[in-house]
Amino acid sequence: MKRLLRFLRANGLTLAFGAGFLLALAGQAVAGHAEFNNRLVAEELRPVGFGGYLLTSDFAVDVTENWQSEYLQFFLYIFGTVWLLQHGSPESKELDKAGTETDKEQKVGRYARADSPRWASVGGVRQAWYSRSLGMVMCSLFLLSWLAQSVTGVAAYNEEHLRGLQAPISWSAYLTAADFWDRTLQNWQSELLAVGSMAIFSVYLRQRGSPESKPVGSAHTSTGVEG
Incomplete structure (x- = not known):
């Protein structure tokens, strides 16, 4: 129980926003389903079920x-x-x-610390990729x-x-x-x-x-x- 509480405390920000996202997505699905069926009825077409709407x-x-x-x-x-x-x-x-910024300010290469991510000290392509990985992942998404x-x-x-x-x-x-x-x-x-x-x-x-x-x-x- 203590381990679970520590996990929840240490990850509260991500968990809270994740739960909020799922609730908002569910609310959007319910409201969107109702609106979608309203349009179908107005066009004299058969309404679809909730599961069917999620696949539209x-x-x-x-x-x-x-x-x-x-x-x-x-x-x-x-x-x-x-x-x-x-x-x-x-x-x-x-x-x-x-x-x-400089390598010293960014703690990379020979300035990497013992607790730095491994790719911060390896140099070359891996360090170059890792040093821009957050932006690249966001761009890809x-x-x-x-x-x-x-x-x-x-x-x-x-x-x-x-x-x-x-x-x-x-x-x-x-x-x-x-x-x-x-x-x-x-x-x-x-x-x-x-x-x-x-x-x-x-x-x-x-x-x-x-x-x-x-x-x-x-x-x-x-x-x-x-x-």
Whole structure:
């Protein structure tokens, strides 16, 4: 029991957000199923069961279009904050540390410590990959979820058009269609707004105890300082 409690305490952030994700996904599925059937009934078609709805392209595209925008946000933020700075923000590095920093600052190569990840000290391609692995994984997840959005999106788009007795379009044609870019850009703009707002709001506003905020008493000009 103590071991379980220690595990829950040590991984509380991931577990809480993971549980929240599953609950939100389940809620989206329930609401989406109801809305999907409302559209079918309005078109004088037979409603589908909940299990059947989970296999539809409508549900898949709604999920993947949000995933790709979230991973894009983190990918851009991880790479952007290497070089881009915001004076006074804890979301930014200090103003004299733009760039990839020195091996000593990053604790790699001969500066690696005993408890450093093994690939931090091996050098060569493995160290180069590992030193950029977080951004590369986020970029890969963005591209994969964006691809999934395009595939499920064209299926949902064609299904809707076929119900209206309109001709379907190819996947390549869908990539230039207004529906694809409307779904994509409405998510991108919200993610970019949220990240930009966080960077500038955290210069002047505080949240006591949060690592995303500066200490309450820190000056507005303090940069790269976390609470």
